Amino acid sequence: MKQVYRRPHSLKKAPFHYCPGCGHSIAHRVIAEVIDEMNLQDKVIGIPPPGCSVFAYHYFDVDMVESAHGRGAAVATGIKRAFPQAIVFTYQGDGDLAAIGTAETIHAANRGERITAIFINNAVYGMTGGQMAPTTLLSQKTTTTPYGRSAQLEGYPLKISEMLALVKGTVYIERTAVSSPANIMKTKKAVRKAFQTQIDDLGFSLVEILSPCPVNWKMAPLEAWQWIEKEMTKEFPLGVIKDVTGK
Amino acid sequence: MPRILLSGNSAIGEGAIRAGCQCYFGYPITPQNELTEYMATHLSRRKGCSFIQAESELSAINMVYGASVAGVRVMTSSSSPGISLKQEGISYLAACQLPAVIVNMSRGGPGLGSISATQSDYFQSTRGGGHGDYRTIVLAPSSVQELADLTHRAFDLADRYLIPVIILGDSMLGQMMEPVEFHHEVPRRLPVRDQALRGAHGRASRFVKTFTSKPTELEEINWSLFRRYRLIEKKETTCESSLVDDAELVVVAFGIAARIAKGAIRKARSNGLKVGLLRPVTLWPFPSEQVKKTAARTKHFLVFEMNMGQMVEDVKLALDGAGEVGFYGRPGGVIPTPSEVFRVVSREYYQRGLSIER
Amino acid sequence: MLVKMIFAGFGGQGVLSMGLNLAQAAMLEGKHVTYLPAYGAEMRGGTANCTVAISDEEIASPVASAPEFIVAMNQPSQVGFQHHLQSGGLLFVNSSLVEAKIVRGDIELVEVPASRIAEEMGNPRCANMVMLGAFTKKTNLVCFATLITGLESTLQSKKKLLEVNKEALKTGYDFCGAEP
Numbered sequence: 001m002k003q004v005y006r007r008p009h010s011l012k013k014a015p016f017h018y019c020p021g022c023g024h025s026i027a028h029r030v031i032a033e034v035i036d037e038m039n040l041q042d043k044v045i046g047i048p049p050p051g052c053s054v055f056a057y058h059y060f061d062v063d064m065v066e067s068a069h070g071r072g073a074a075v076a077t078g079i080k081r082a083f084p085q086a087i088v089f090t091y092q093g094d095g096d097l098a099a100i101g102t103a104e105t106i107h108a109a110n111r112g113e114r115i116t117a118i119f120i121n122n123a124v125y126g127m128t129g130g131q132m133a134p135t136t137l138l139s140q141k142t143t144t145t146p147y148g149r150s151a152q153l154e155g156y157p158l159k160i161s162e163m164l165a166l167v168k169g170t171v172y173i174e175r176t177a178v179s180s181p182a183n184i185m186k187t188k189k190a191v192r193k194a195f196q197t198q199i200d201d202l203g204f205s206l207v208e209i210l211s212p213c214p215v216n217w218k219m220a221p222l223e224a225w226q227w228i229e230k231e232m233t234k235e236f237p238l239g240v241i242k243d244v245t246g247k
Numbered sequence: 248m249p250r251i252l253l254s255g256n257s258a259i260g261e262g263a264i265r266a267g268c269q270c271y272f273g274y275p276i277t278p279q280n281e282l283t284e285y286m287a288t289h290l291s292r293r294k295g296c297s298f299i300q301a302e303s304e305l306s307a308i309n310m311v312y313g314a315s316v317a318g319v320r321v322m323t324s325s326s327s328p329g330i331s332l333k334q335e336g337i338s339y340l341a342a343c344q345l346p347a348v349i350v351n352m353s354r355g356g357p358g359l360g361s362i363s364a365t366q367s368d369y370f371q372s373t374r375g376g377g378h379g380d381y382r383t384i385v386l387a388p389s390s391v392q393e394l395a396d397l398t399h400r401a402f403d404l405a406d407r408y409l410i411p412v413i414i415l416g417d418s419m420l421g422q423m424m425e426p427v428e429f430h431h432e433v434p435r436r437l438p439v440r441d442q443a444l445r446g447a448h449g450r451a452s453r454f455v456k457t458f459t460s461k462p463t464e465l466e467e468i469n470w471s472l473f474r475r476y477r478l479i480e481k482k483e484t485t486c487e488s489s490l491v492d493d494a495e496l497v498v499v500a501f502g503i504a505a506r507i508a509k510g511a512i513r514k515a516r517s518n519g520l521k522v523g524l525l526r527p528v529t530l531w532p533f534p535s536e537q538v539k540k541t542a543a544r545t546k547h548f549l550v551f552e553m554n555m556g557q558m559v560e561d562v563k564l565a566l567d568g569a570g571e572v573g574f575y576g577r578p579g580g581v582i583p584t585p586s587e588v589f590r591v592v593s594r595e596y597y598q599r600g601l602s603i604e605r
Numbered sequence: 606m607l608v609k610m611i612f613a614g615f616g617g618q619g620v621l622s623m624g625l626n627l628a629q630a631a632m633l634e635g636k637h638v639t640y641l642p643a644y645g646a647e648m649r650g651g652t653a654n655c656t657v658a659i660s661d662e663e664i665a666s667p668v669a670s671a672p673e674f675i676v677a678m679n680q681p682s683q684v685g686f687q688h689h690l691q692s693g694g695l696l697f698v699n700s701s702l703v704e705a706k707i708v709r710g711d712i713e714l715v716e717v718p719a720s721r722i723a724e725e726m727g728n729p730r731c732a733n734m735v736m737l738g739a740f741t742k743k744t745n746l747v748c749f750a751t752l753i754t755g756l757e758s759t760l761q762s763k764k765k766l767l768e769v770n771k772e773a774l775k776t777g778y779d780f781c782g783a784e785p
Contacts, residue, residue: 042448045317050458057454063444065316066456068339071309074301078313081297082270082321083445104309107302252629252640423667424625424640426632510665585665 008032010041012061021221023211024053026178027120030188031089032060038195043087045079047072049096051127053120056091070101073108076115087198089116094135095125098160105160112169112203116194119161119206122213123232130216134158137235142216157235161208165242171203173241177210179228183238197245210236250426255391255416258427259324259350260285262398265431267438268348269319270297272310276329277362278418279352283324295437304329308336308349315345316455318443320402324350326418327368328359330376337411338377341472342457346405346440348398349383350414352421355580363580364417364503369557372415373531380469382476384412384483385530387501391425397528399431406440408479415530417553419503419582479532486534487526488541490516494523495601497541498592499562500551501527503582508551510585511592519604520596530558535565542569549573549595551588553581571599606661608746609669613654613686614678614699619733623676624655626737629755630747631659639667652681659746674744676736677703678719687712697740699732715743715781722776731773738777749778 007013010032016025035041046064048056049072057064067075072090080088090097097105097119108115124142125131131144135157139148149157164170172194176187187209194205210232212224219227253261260282263271271286283300291298297314301307307323314321325333330351340347353368355361372385384404388394394416401412439445444453459465487505490512491497500508505526515522525541527534542548548570550559559574566572575591577583610627614620621642628640637660643653656669675690676697677683683696683703690696692711701720717739723732741749753771760767 041452043446045444045446054456054458057456061447061452063447063452064454064456065313065343065444066454066458068309068312068335071305071312071336074306074309075313075316077299077306078270078272078310078315078321079317079444080313081299081310082314082317082319083443086317086446103302104306107306111299250632252625252632252638419641419667422642424628426638506664507666509663513662513665582666582668584668584670586670 008036010035010061011059014058016059017055018052019215021212021214021224022052023122023178023209023213024120026184027118027187027209027211028056028059030178030184031118031191034188034191034195035062038192040087040195043085045086045088047075047088047090049090049092051093051096053091053093054127070096070099071104072096072101073104073113073115073117077108077111077113080113080115084114087195089118089195091118092120093126094119094121094123094133098134098158102160106164106167109164109167109204109206110169112171114198114201115204116198117204117206118191119208120211121208121236122211124213124216126213126216134160135236137231159236161206161241164206169204170206170242172197172205172243172245173208174243175208175210175236175238175241177228177233177238179210179212179225193245196247200245202245208236210238250428252424253391253427254281254422254424255394255420256281256352256422257285258391258395259398259414260289261429262395263322263348263402264290264293265429265433266399266402267320267434268322268402269295269437270310270314270321272299272301272307272314272321272323274301274304274307274325274329276326278354278421279324279326279350281421282350282352304332305335308333311347311349312336312340312345315340315347316343316444318440318445320406320438322348322350324352326351327353327356330368330371334377337383338375338379338381339457340411341375341381341383342379342468343455344409344472345411345455346409347411348401348405348414349411350416352416352418354418355578361580362418364419364582365553365578365580366417366502366504367554367557367578368415369530369552369554372413373533373561381472382531384408384410384479384532385415386412387415387528387530388420389502389505389526391420391423392427394420395427395429404483406438408475410475410479415502417503483529484532484534484536485528486537487528488537489524491523491525491541493521495521495545496547496549496592496596496599497523497525497545498549498551499525499527499538499558501530501558504551504553507583507585507588511588514585514589515592515596518593520593521601521604522592522596527558533561533565535561538562538565539569542566546570547599547601549575549592551591552576553583554578607658607664608660608674609656609658609672610674610676611654611656611669611672611686611689612676612678613652613682616653618653618678619730620653620676620678621655623733623737624657626752626755626759627741627747628657629759630751631657633751633755634747636660637662637664639664641667654682654686674740676740678733678736679703695743697736697743699736715739717777717780719777722780723773726773726776728769728773731769734770734773735777735780738774739781741774742778742781749774
C-alpha cells in the first residue's frame with residue numbers, strides 16, 4: 001500500500017496540546033516537513049518563546065532552547081555566533097517579536113545574523129488570554145481593547161515585516177497564511193526558502209505566518225480561516241516582501 | 248611572562264581570553280567600557296571567537312544565554328544600571344544551569360547614580376538579583392592581579408557547577424592600573440561543554456527549558472539547584488584573613504574597601520592596636536564558618552563597606568549573636584582614606600576598652 | 606615608604622602619559638605601584654589628571670588625598686590642587702603657562718618652563734616629558750635609566766617618537782640639575 005501521509009521525522013510522537021483550529025499545529029508540521037525534506041534534523045536548533053508555543057520542544061524532535069519573552073533573536077544570535085554550523089530558527093508570536101522583542105529583532109536583522117525567524121501573527125496575545133497585540137487590527141475587540149482597537153488610543157497594527165524589509169541585513173521576507181491548503185503549501189515553500197537563505201549564508205530571513213486563534217477571536221475554526229483571508233490580509237497582504245537572495 | 252602595567256578592565260579581558268572565553272557580548276556603560284573595547288580589539292578577530300556590541304544589556308545577556316547553550320565559554324560585562332537590566336537573563340541562566348561569567352564594575356546608585364566606586368550592589372549580587380529562588384557565585388577581587396586570577400577562576404567555577412558567576416568590582420578597580428602577571432596561556436583548543444546544544448547529530452534531540460506547568464517538578468528543580476549550592480558553599484568558600492590570630496578587633500571588608508582597611512590596620516598595628524582583617528573573596532558563598540570561628544577568639548567586629556550596610560547583615564547572620572558588630576559605611580561613591588578608616592577603627596577600639604600593646 | 610603624586614593639566618598635554626611612564630618605571634624597579642586616571646565627564650571636559658602611588662609595601666588606596674608631589678601643567682591645576690599638597694610637599698609648575706602663585710608657606714615650588722623648553726627643542730608636544738625629566742631628577746623616585754627603559758618598551762614600534770621623547774626627558778632632567 002502506498003503511504004501518502006505520515007508524521008514527519010522531525011515531530012515527536014506527541015499529540016499537540018493546541019486548541020481546536022489553532023494555527024500552531026499546522027505551522028509546526030510545515031516546519032517539520034521542511035526540516036525532514038532538507039535533511040536538517042541533526043543540524044537545527046529551534047528557539048520557542050514563552051506563549052502558547054512554549055512547549056514546542058515537546059513536539060519538535062530537534063535540539064531546542066526556550067527563550068525569555070522577546071529575546072529569541074538575541075538567543076539565536078548567541079547560538080549562531082558560538083556555533084555557526086547550526087541552522088538556527090526562532091519561533092515567535094506577534095507580542096514576542098513585534099512588541100517586547102522589537103529591538104532584538106531589528107538589530108539581529110540589521111547585523112544580518114544568519115538566522116531564520118518564524119513569526120506567527122495571530123493578532124492577539126494567545127496564552128495570556130487574548131489581549132491586544134501590536135498586530136491587532138483597528139476596531140478588533142480583545143480583552144484589553146474591549147471597545148475595539150482605536151487608532152487614537154492604541155495606535156495602528158504594526159507591519160513589522162515591511163519595516164524589516166527596509167533593514168539592509170535582511171535578505172528574504174515573506175508573509176504567508178495557514179488559512180487554506182493553497183496558503184499552507186505557500187507557507188511551506190517560504191519556510192524552505194528561508195532555511196536555504198541561511199544555509200547559503202546570505203543573511204537574516206523571516207517568514208510571517210498569519211495564523212488563526214479561534215478561541216481568542218471567539219470564532220469557529222472555519223470562520224477564523226475566513227477572517228484571515230477577508231480581514232487580516234487587507235492589513236497584512238500576503239506575498240514576498242523582500243527577496244534579494246538572487247535565487 | 249613578565250609583569251605588565253594594566254588597568255583592571257583590561258586585565259579581566261586578557262584573563263578571559265586566556266581562560267578560553269570564546270564569545271563576548273556587551274553594551275557600553277561607564278566605567279567598564281575599556282573591557283568591552285579590549286574584547287573588540289583582542290577577541291573579535293580571533294579564530295572561532297565572536298564579539299558583539301549589542302543593542303541593549305537585555306540583548307547582550309540573552310546572547311550570552313544562547314552562546315552558553317551552544318557550549319562555549321562566554322562573558323558579558325556592565326555596570327550597576329546595566330546589571331539591573333541583565334537580571335532577566337541571569338535568572339534564566341540560573342534556571343537552565345548554564346555557565347556564564349558576568350562582570351559588574353559597579354557604580355553608585357540608586358538610579359543613574361554616579362560613576363564613582365561604591366559597593367552598593369552587594370545585595371543584588373549575593374541574593375540572586377533577578378526573580379526566583381537562586382544564587383550566583385560572586386567573586387570580589389581587590390587588586391588588578393586578583394581580577395586577572397579570579398577571571399580565570401570564574402570560568403572554571405561556572406563550568407564546574409553550571410552556574411552564572413558574577414565578578415563584582417567597582418569603577419576604581421576597573422580604572423586603576425597595577426602590575427599584573429598572567430599565569431595561563433590562551434588554550435590551543437577552545438573548550439566545548441558536554442550537553443551543549445549543537446544539533447542532534449548522532450544522538451537524540453535535547454531541549455533546554457525553564458517553564459513547567461507542574462509545581463512539583465519546579466520544586467524538584469529548585470531543590471536540585473540548592474543541593475548544588477550547598478556543595479559550592481562547602482567547596483568554594485574563600486576568605487583572606489590577615490593579622491587575625493592575636494586580634495582583639497576584627498575588621499570585615501571586601502573588595503576595594505578591604506584594601507583601604509588594610510592601610511588603616513597597618514596604622515592601627517603601629518599604634519599598638521591589635522586589629523585584624525577578614526576579607527571575603529567569595530561574597531556568595533559567604534565565609535560564615537570563618538567569621539564564626541573568629542568569634543571563638545574575639546567578640547569584637549567592625550564591618551566596613553562603601554554602602555549603607557549590606558554585607559554587615561551576612562556577618563551578623565554568621566555570628567548569630569556570638570559577636571558585637573559595629574559598622575562604618577560611606578555610600579554614594581565617596582572613597583574613604585585609610586587614615587579616615589584608621590580613626591574609626593581606633594575610636595571603636597578604645598570605646599570597647601580593648602587592650603593596647605605597649 | 607609610600608609616596609603619592611598627582612599629575613594635572615589640560616587634556617592633550619600628556620599628563621596621563623607622564624603618570625603612566627613613571628608608574629611603568631616604578632614597576633620595572635620592583636616597587637608596588639598604582640596608577641589611577643581621573644575619569645568620566647571630566648575626562649572629556651578639557652582637564653585631565655592622574656594619581657600615581659609608589660611604595661615598598663602593598664598600597665592600600667590608589668587615591669591621594671594629601672599627595673607629596675603635584676605637577677601642575679596649567680593654571681587651573683595649580684589653583685585646584687595646591688591646597689591638597691601635603692605640608693612640606695613639592696609643587697611642580699609648568700612656568701611657561703602657569704603664573705606661579707603660592708598661597709601656602711609650607712610647600713616648596715619647583716618652576717620648570719616645560720612648554721618653552723619643548724618649543725625650543727622643536728617639539729612643543731613634549732613638554733610633558735621635559736617636566737617628567739625634571740620631576741625625576743628632583744624627586745629621585747625612580748632611576749632615570751629605568752624611565753628610559755620603560756619608554757623604550759612602550760614606544761618600541763615608534764622609533765622617531767621615542768628619540769624625541771628621550772631627548773625631552775634628558776633635557777628636563779638636566780634642567781633641574783643645572784639649578785643651584
